[in-house]
Amino acid sequence: MSLPVPNVQELARTCERTGMQIPDRYVRPEAVADEVIGGADAGAAIPVIDLAKLLDPRSSREERAKLGSACQQWGFFQVISDTRRDLTEFFRLPLEAKEEYSQLLDGWEGYGHAFVFSEEQKLDWGDLLHLHLRPTESRDMRFWPERPPSFRNSERPKLFVRNSMERFSSETAKVGQCLFKFLAMDMGVDPDSLLEIFRGEPQAMRANYYPPCRQADKVLGLSPHCDASGLTLVLQVNNVQGLQIRKDGHWLAVDALDGALLANVGNTLEVLSNGRYRSIEHRAVVNQEEERISVAVFRLTCPDATIGPLPELVKKDGGKAAYKSMACEDFMKLYFSTKLDGRATVEGLRI
Numbered sequence: 001m002s003l004p005v006p007n008v009q010e011l012a013r014t015c016e017r018t019g020m021q022i023p024d025r026y027v028r029p030e031a032v033a034d035e036v037i038g039g040a041d042a043g044a045a046i047p048v049i050d051l052a053k054l055l056d057p058r059s060s061r062e063e064r065a066k067l068g069s070a071c072q073q074w075g076f077f078q079v080i081s082d083t084r085r086d087l088t089e090f091f092r093l094p095l096e097a098k099e100e101y102s103q104l105l106d107g108w109e110g111y112g113h114a115f116v117f118s119e120e121q122k123l124d125w126g127d128l129l130h131l132h133l134r135p136t137e138s139r140d141m142r143f144w145p146e147r148p149p150s151f152r153n154s155e156r157p158k159l160f161v162r163n164s165m166e167r168f169s170s171e172t173a174k175v176g177q178c179l180f181k182f183l184a185m186d187m188g189v190d191p192d193s194l195l196e197i198f199r200g201e202p203q204a205m206r207a208n209y210y211p212p213c214r215q216a217d218k219v220l221g222l223s224p225h226c227d228a229s230g231l232t233l234v235l236q237v238n239n240v241q242g243l244q245i246r247k248d249g250h251w252l253a254v255d256a257l258d259g260a261l262l263a264n265v266g267n268t269l270e271v272l273s274n275g276r277y278r279s280i281e282h283r284a285v286v287n288q289e290e291e292r293i294s295v296a297v298f299r300l301t302c303p304d305a306t307i308g309p310l311p312e313l314v315k316k317d318g319g320k321a322a323y324k325s326m327a328c329e330d331f332m333k334l335y336f337s338t339k340l341d342g343r344a345t346v347e348g349l350r351i
């Protein structure tokens with residue numbers, strides 16, 4: 001049994017509040033006396049184990065050896081997510097390889113840019129890969145990278161090893177379903193009402209690549225905008241910060257937890273909620289030294305939905321609909337026909 005000693009959290013608070021020195025029993029000269037190897041190089045030496053490679057018969061043997069040697073030589077390793085790895089690998093391919101998936105002139109899926117409508121328009125310091133994820137029939141495989149192979153191929157369906165984008169898509173779809181249910185409950189409407197509008201779990205993704213820029217303070221990675229979606233879930237792929245949201249008139253830098261999904265309300269949910277929830281304006285800034293990669297998943301309504309304030313909410317609000325209603329198709333056309341301009345699109349839907 002351990003002998004009773006003071007509570008350290010309380011002790012720290014007392015030291016902080018009163019300026020009291022830490023008690024002698026806590027003073028450990030060896031903490032600074034021992035040399036510590038630090039810096040990015042030291043960290044990079046720690047073995048990285050790729051779960052997808054372990055499960056893939058083509059690379060399993062090699063990765064298993066790496067796992068074994070990590071356990072023998074280090075007893076310590078990092079396990080990485082295949083979504084992040086595959087997107088990073090894709091953006092690191094030579095330009096010609098990425099351009100095999102270039103957008104066509106009449107569509108927005110594929111590798112390229114979005115929302116550029118004139119020669120004079122200011123441009124964003126970033127490239128993107130835009131794909132339909134769900135329903136599966138909506139996928140246009142022409143735009144799905146074949147490198148790295150695990151991006152879209154599953155080798156062993158029996159082992160439930162899915163390709164990285166499929167896994168990411170179904171995981172984010174689950175998160176979205178759960179949030180929609182609780183949001184409906186929060187608004188005091190039928191818990192299934194949002195699920196019904198987002199029936200079939202349609203979603204698209206946009207992976208963003210923001211190269212470092214020596215004049216980072218002169219450019220924007222992604223112009224201020226609101227998303228068309230119900231909800232958007234964003235994963236910061238390589239843990240470089242850069243997303244900012246407009247809160248109470250100021251830009252607020254989002255310090256995302258590593259691996260967390262950032263969620264933002266989009267125009268569709270603002271309209272459905274009759275203004276209870278606000279489509280947040282956001283933008284991305286660029287880092288001076290490091291590339292930044294993010295991937296956004298947009299939860300969209302089912303194609304035959306009408307996007308307008310939920311009737312139950314209009315009733316609660318004394319019969320007053322604060323936004324126009326529009327067929328999903330027209331709603332999306334309107335969004336994609338104008339350049340990114342803060343909250344302008346959603347403000348234009350107000351009655």
Ligand SMILES: O=C(O)CCC(=O)C(=O)O
Pocket residue numbers: 206208222227234242243282283284294296
């Ligand atoms: O890069 C980011 O963090 C934000 C991406 C974003 O807002 C978008 O793709 O719509």
Ligand SMILES: [Fe+2]
Pocket residue numbers: 225226227232282296
């Ligand atoms: Fe966005």
